[in-house]
Amino acid sequence: MxxxxxxxxxxxxxxxxxxxxxxxxxxxxxxxxxxxxxxxxxxxxxxxxxxxxxxxxxxxxxxxxxxxxxxxxxxxFIDTHVHYVQLDIVASYGRQLLDWLNDYTFPEECRFANHAHAEALSNAFIDEMLRAGTTTAQVFGSSHPGSVDAFFTACQKRDLRMIAGKVLMDRNAPDALLDGASGIADSERLIEDWHGKGRLGYSVTPRFAPTSTKAQMDAAGALLRNDPTLWLQTHLAENSGELDWVAELFPGSQDYLSVYEKAGLVGPRSTFAHGIHLDNGMRRRLAERGANIAFCPSSNLFLGSGLFDREAAKETGMAFTYATDIGAGTDLSGFGTLKSAYQVGQLRGQPLTAWQGFYGLTHGNAKALSLDSHIxxxxxxxxxxxxxxxxxxxxxxxxxxxxxxxxxxxxxxxxxxxxxxxxxxxxxxxxxxxxxxx
The missing domain is CATH 2.30.40.10 (Urease, subunit C, domain 1)
Known part of the structure; x- marks a missing residue:
């Protein structure tokens, strides 16, 4: 019938x-x-x-x-790591990661204190994403809770399956972006309002270890323990300067990954963007906990961060996904992501077949996000x-x-x-x- x-x-x-x-x-x-x-x-x-x-x-x-x-x-197409709040700084003249954050990202994200701006950019970003054939993404907002309210509201109106979260950052950034004691409380309110509503899901979102105190990361881990259906997204081992900074900030930690492990942030619904500068020990630990690395090839090339090692990931059993990482990435298109992934693979002697590419962009990414029973x-x-x-x-x-x-x-x-x-x-x-x- x-x-x-x-x-x-x-x-x-x-x-x-x-x-x-x-x-x-x-x-x-x-x-x-x-x-x-x-x-x-x-x-x-x-x-x-x-x-x-x-x-x-x-x-x-x-x-x-x-x-x-x-x-x-x-x-x-599914995008496992993207910053909607960076749409307007795509193709800003290239710097490496830490300069990029200070010169472009942080000033741009300050604009999202204005709710009207967040609403306009949410709709513009969704329009561009759909134009590129992407129907689901795991998305970073800014540190302003209103940036996530605006994004989820726009997604709900179109009945999209989306995952997003408010950036947590309480140090080493402009004062206008620091969330201090309110960051976790704002995240709890957003989870209550949006997680599991329709096709929406919440991803706890510490930007990366250098911009969160140990107390904030421990509190983020508590959110995940209280609700295992939440996701976690952050950054890991993207740039060599970043690794040096983390080692300086966390002198008692075994390595970069252990900073997140101690906070309880590494699990089967955790996505760590980039993962270029990992050793096999870290890859195996990620594999044991079921976490995935978001491979962001156009961003890694644009910022000169390095070449992701797909073969090492496979040898150690570490899951990886495909992502655009706008705004350091240069293309919201899944086609563009796979093209860059192929080029990175060629430079490493690791050819990427079309079968692997399109599987990864669809079922593979859905599986890594625990969404493969839906999309x-x-x-x-x-x-x-x-x-x-x-x-x-x-x-x-x-x-x-x-x-x-x-x-x-x-x-x-x-x-x-x-x-x-x-x-x-x-x-x-x-x-x-x-x-x-x-």
Whole structure:
């Protein structure tokens, strides 16, 4: 039986049921590909998916089908680490991390004391994210609680699945950004107001160890112990100067990671951005606790922070995800992130296949965020968050696609040549949230 909330879309469909492995062809059973497929939505969820010829006989008569047979549909892209409050400083002339924070980030984030500004930037950021095909992200606000209220309000209006948190920082930053004794209380209020409301979730968010006292980090750990459904996001081992600073500030700690471990911040719902300058001991400890590193390739290249070691992560069992890290990152597009990840891999002698890239950007990222029972696949009962990709979006992309003889070649061409022009539509919660202008 159908209702007014049913939607039928005919297109090429691609989704990953599990990790496709490292080979040039995906592991058996990992790839779900329907060259001529049908996606049947009921309200916010996927009802059925499969080959058109298999599903069509079960369809009611006289229904309207969106015919996107010249398009490709994948699950919506997922971004595990991004700062919405830094949207307006993207592409500011490059410095390394600590200079970047002082010269650009901190002055920009001071503006979010103004609630109207936070509202405007929240909507602008969401518009840009949907334009890029991203339907879920783990997002940093500023240290102002109103920045998170504004962001969650904008997400709730569009029924998006989002994770976000107020930055905690009580030292080593401009006075206008320090939250002092109110930081934890503000976080508790935001958790009460927003965590688990609709498709929203809260991520406890100490910026990084140098800007939080031990007392603040210990209190952040207590929040996580009190509610295991919360997430945790912060930064770890991005820049060599940062490591030296942490060693100076925490002389009694074994290493950078141990600062977070002592505070109880390392667990299966913890995301640590960057993780470039880790040793294998730290990687194994992260793996044992189920935490993940957000690999932010365009940001790491832009700030000259270093080259993430994917092979070391795999050898030690440490999970990693893919992220844009706007504003040091240079592209909100998942395509752009994978392109930079491939380039980083080439410099390290660690090739990235399209199978690995698109799995990571969808099901892989969802799994690392403990969201893989809700999003990340085109499968019955999953939330209807997906992206409609136009392989003919640009003349160069179109030419390369026409010369591709396999699905793997076509996906690799998208990974290297596509941008937001290739995002024809972005759907979230069963609704088309963005459609390309032309």
């Amino acid at each position: 159908t209702s007014s909330t049913d939607t039928f879309i005919r297109a090429e469909l691609i989704s990953f049921a599990h990790d496709p492995g490292e080979g040039n062809t995906p592991c058996p059973g990992s790839l779900e590909h329907y060259a001529d497929g049908l996606l049947w939505l009921k309200g916010q969820h996927i009802h059925a998916v499969g080959h058109f010829y298999e599903v069509a006989p079960s369809l009611p008569e006289n229904i309207s089908i969106l015919d996107y047979r010249d398009k490709l549909i994948m699950p919506g 990340g696949q085109l499968a019955p009962s999953y939330e209807a968050d997906f992206v409609v990709i136009d392989p003919q979006a640009t003349s160069l992309l179109s030419r390369r696609i026409k010369h591709s003889t396999t699905l793997g070649e076509r996906l690799f061409a998208l990974m290297m040549l596509a941008d937001d022009r290739a995002i024809y539509e972005t759907w979230a919660g069963g609704q088309c949230q963005h459609r390309r202008d032309s």
